[in-house]
Amino acid sequence: MQTLSKEMTFKNFINNEWIDSSSQETVKSISPMNKEEIVGYIQNSTKDDLEKAVRAAHQAKKAWRKLGQAQRGQYLYKAANILEENLEDIAKTMTKEMGKTLPEAKGETARGVAILRYYAGEGMRKNGDVIPSSDKDALMFTKRTPLGAVGVITPWNFPVAIPIWKIAPALVYGNTVVFKPATEAAVTAAKVIECFAQAGLPEGVLNFITGSGFVIGQGLIDHPLLNGITFTGSETVGQGVAKSASARGIKYQLEMGGKNPVIVTKDADLDAAAEAVISGGFRSAGQKCTASSRVIVEQEVYEAFKEKLIQETEKIKVGNGLKEGIWMGPCASESQFNTVKKYIEIGREEGAVLVSGGKVLTGEEFDKGFYLTPAIFDKVTPDMTIAQEEIFGPVIGLMKANDLEEAIEIANNTKFGLSASIFTTNIGSLLEFIDEIEAGLVRINAESAGVELQAPFGGMKSSSTGSREQGEAAQEFYTSIKTVFIKG
Template sequence: MKDLKQYMNGKWIESSNLEKIEIINPATREVIARAPKGSREETEEAIKIAKRTFESGRWSDQSPQERAVVLLQIADILQENMDVLTDLEVQNNGKTKREAQSDAEEAANTFRYYAGLLTMPNGQAYEASKDMQTLIVKEPMGVAGLIVPWNFPLLMSVWKIAPALAAGNSILLKPAEITPMTAVKLFELIDQTDLPKGAANLVMGTGPVVGQTIAESEDVDMVSFTGSTGVGRQIMQAATGNMKKVSLELGGKSPNIIFDDADLETAIDYALFGIFMGSGQVCSSGSRILVQEEIYDTFVEKYVEKAKGIRVGPGNDERSQMGAIVSEKHFESILDYIRIGKEEGATLALGGHRMEKDGLDKGLFIEPTVFTHVTSDMRIVREEIFGPVVTIQKFKDEEEAIKIANDSEYGLAGAVFSKDQNKAIRVIKKVRAGITWVNAYHLTTIQAPWGGYKQSGIGRSLGTYGLDEYQEIKQININLDPKPIHWFE
């Protein structure tokens, strides 16, 4: 069993807190490592290291081209260790090997994307007046505190680290306390590149201690958090001390609208992928399927039949199509929501139970679960379950579909399925969400911004917008004809 260590200033060190967090493989519930339960004091020390490194200019003062070279080094070493990263993600998170491998590949590509973006022209210049030239430049924020969730431990880390470093910041990463394995490996690999020591630091521990210290610290210039809306509110409140910039990617309860003229096979295929990929533990999951009443019964019948065929099992089994639930606590929360759904009067059309056959009783596996005949006031329709549980709701026409879709405190994602492109675009433009699709679901690119409306967050990851999140914008005004202004004469 491996005892994990903190990474500060280019050194692996033991935590000052001797208490450990047991890291489990959710497919077997076996302890695979022990992580440090970081203290407030060592978190503050890591922040000081990041600040000193930033102020030294050893990374922040490097040219964009020089930083791009280092980002490409990181991308290459991730590529070389793809299999190791994939296996660690499967063991620690419980996702299937196919999903973990896709995450690892995108992680390497994200570093490549931001390396390329750094070499592109940036900023503005214009004549403010005859004698005044104005330059708009972008500068690093300073110290960026990065707090990532447990559902995409590697990829979410990279979505934050790559643009933060590209912008010239120094960083402090806090992985989710139950899934730190790939973050540790990532920093082991970064340590082998030319990134200056102290520019990237890793502190493991709990949210109330490590996360809170990062959010409160006056030496942290911005905090980027991905996780629940409730914790996001706490981050915002803690960040008010020094008015630091806050970037939040939070919860979702995303609608997937299926019209009666949709290609049924395609709609069903994507609607399955939209919720059961990642065992439903994806913030953008299409957890609310809205189906036009004319095809509702047919859709439900075919959807349930296809969902029955999903192979659930350990992520290291190549045959598995859906993996384990990440932790015992979250496993029980999902089962509790299934119980609530039945008590609310929804029809349990499929699943709803723990899987125990074929050795799955050793792990945390839940059947693909489908509720039908639901109403918008039910908790299973309104609250984020974050598991393999989907509701299928009926609507009459465009107007009602849009009304139901937007009847949520969240606004992260959404989709429309229809052969009528005009109708599909008309409806998707009315859906209040930041990530949307027409006749598809979950397919995204690194180049496009990621984030939501309403209580699904503030700010954007990825694309040029993701780099902007980690930069300050400055205007420089140059007087081309300096002479007395005679204002007070």
Template sequence: MWIKLLKSAHEALLIWKKVPASERAQFIYRFIELLDENKERLGKALCREQGKPLNEALTEVTRGVSEMRFVAGEAVRLEGLTLPSDRRGVINMAVRVPIGVVAAITPWNFPVLTPLRKVIPALICGCTVVLKPATNTPLTSVIITELLEKALLPAGTINLVIGSGRKVGDALVGHPLVKGVSFTGSTQVGRNIYETAAKNFTKVQLELGGNNPAVVAEYQDLEDGASQIVAGCYGNAGQRCTAIGRVIVLDKQADELEKLLVEKIQAFKVGNGMDPDTKIGPVVSESARQTLVNYMELAKKEGAHIVVGGRSLTEGQYQNGYYFEPTLISGVSPDMAVAKEEIFGPVLILIRVSSFDEAITVSNNTEYGLTASVFTDNMNLAYRYLEDVESGMVHINNGTVSEGHMPFGGVKNSGVGPYSIGGTNKDFYTELKVAYIQHK
């Protein structure tokens, strides 16, 4: 099945890449209208399939509508380059051309926004796409594909295949007709994709894991800092690559900050995502919940202290879902596994340090480098952090919320290839063709 879809994408590419970019955008604008009209349908499907609270789900879809309007506008911003020649009568230029068929492999945690962020930029740039969503959240991709068809995109420009990563994903990545792979998911899977793609010199854009720090140092409004930290940690039940996983606080403010964090965490209601009062829904699967249970045991074994939460919820209303309490762990040293690894759930680690230099060192004490925050009234410290933290994105006095027109990506084991989302997307979905034109 996937071979037929791949051939369909390749055949469609020969036509689609010759459609003027502004004309390609008109298809996408029609799709955006349909996306906007189907926000509630998509939001409810997302909530029921993935588990995040309905308000979060609707926000994800609304953000997708907004971001795609920016992406559609990129059609008229696919600029090239002209440079003067060293020779008389010669014009030198470089133009952007689509890379070809793209395999878009998307995760379960943002099953509306992530497919949109891959499929729509690819189409705008003149590529065709084979979309493979995560096997436990395929429904939203089915709806997105349906809406693209209703927008009258030519047959073969968007192709949907559902199957396991090992059977379908690996085959797509390794096929010579695939010229680009855009993947969002775990670092280990990304590493495997990178190795497979390298055999054909296939271009990759990999958005991988994160273990993101939030440093608090000389910040007077701890109430604000605590609010932003818990929002950055527990949204989508902590199942976000940009979630704040570690709060690193100087000793003199640690007690007060911990108290505020506990108060805010205890106010969260855990429950079914369709309940409007729910702030934290279930995690995505039983294996995900068991991973959290294992991390709690490891934290206690390493000598850390679970201040609040730390348990599965299985009784009463929680029988039919994979619920886990929002958790705060203190007494953590930087070398503990729970401090260095990506837990990917509603768990926040609190680490106390004695100096700002130590805070920077602890921030960097992980294989990841996706995003980082610092809360401080001392702008000298803010600029030091901006310069010294090993992170693709840095937030000063705000949580780890990205914006749809800004580049998105990480360093170290958090990402490979051109940054996505903003204008840098064209660096992945296109390549330069250089021309030397002699005129009389």
């Protein structure tokens, strides 16, 4: 790991050197559990710093591509081992910096290790196919060729898993990377990059730069030397990525959130459904793009399910995620805290009934942090703001449906289409749901949140654009197909 100053200042990693920004300015990362606690300082980088990072990646791409896929995979194995050795420290940093509980942070970091090992294994898998030619004396085959230098822009809610599931396939398939994390989780991201640095990657292959979205994020999106952009974040910024990348004719990959429904049918196991809705809606304080936010319940079991949901939700212990027994931590930042409070107020104003939680926690333990209790709204209608806009917080809206057909219609009534789940014991209902739901991730008798690293991940409609992430599907974005014809 970096040799840190007393102020825990983390530098940019450019061309295999940890360097200060040319601005000589830093930005502090504060803990959402206690806004007086500084987790560390990161660089407030400039356009000149970005230029150095992009040029380093651009100059390194030819040699990295020529190294060979198997050899590239070996670097990921090394990085995985180093990340595993530092799992405890990185998980604690994540909890301090963005608030999720320590068990969740450990689980996410372990997932990062698994993702690295998965893509390290890709180094020994095929990268093309032999295709029969109409000419019997010819050989025809395809091979995958890397894009070149790619920009990676990630959010704060999964500061280990999301960067790794973008960076690992980019590297093993032969691309070089310039990585910009969200400022709110940049200290955690820096510690992840230290693991890659210790793995001994060649100069310029992986570059890490921190700074504002306006300067560094937009600069990456617009830079002419980058051959692809992968982005996870808000829909507004994602649309800007698409516009810029399309204008330059480069590949782009976007994941822009969701408004994920859970349908509970009249024949469902209500205990299992309530448990999954709570986990899917309130783990990580609801700050997951796949989090459950709309719960659509058939009218015959609506009241019984609501009672179970409220009863179990009110058992949730909110507090400092480093403490034993804490189930939910704070919102990740003051900005997100204020956003969630705003949506709770909008819900009330539009006629939804707050039947549980949604209260700011006060007292010595809470006054310096961004804590509130998980909120459940009743009498939510499909046209309400809280039923249409992504809140990205611990807020669930209950909606009543007359039957499964109406429930699916309500579920699809949104511009998003990332994930969706249903709880039912009727095979006909689950098959209808699979066919009719407009979502990229469909889960049966399981929470809407969660995706396995070996499976494609992405959504429909405004949730995603471009090819899927994770699993073998990642190859579709990070490579192009080259068809080769050899005449004997």
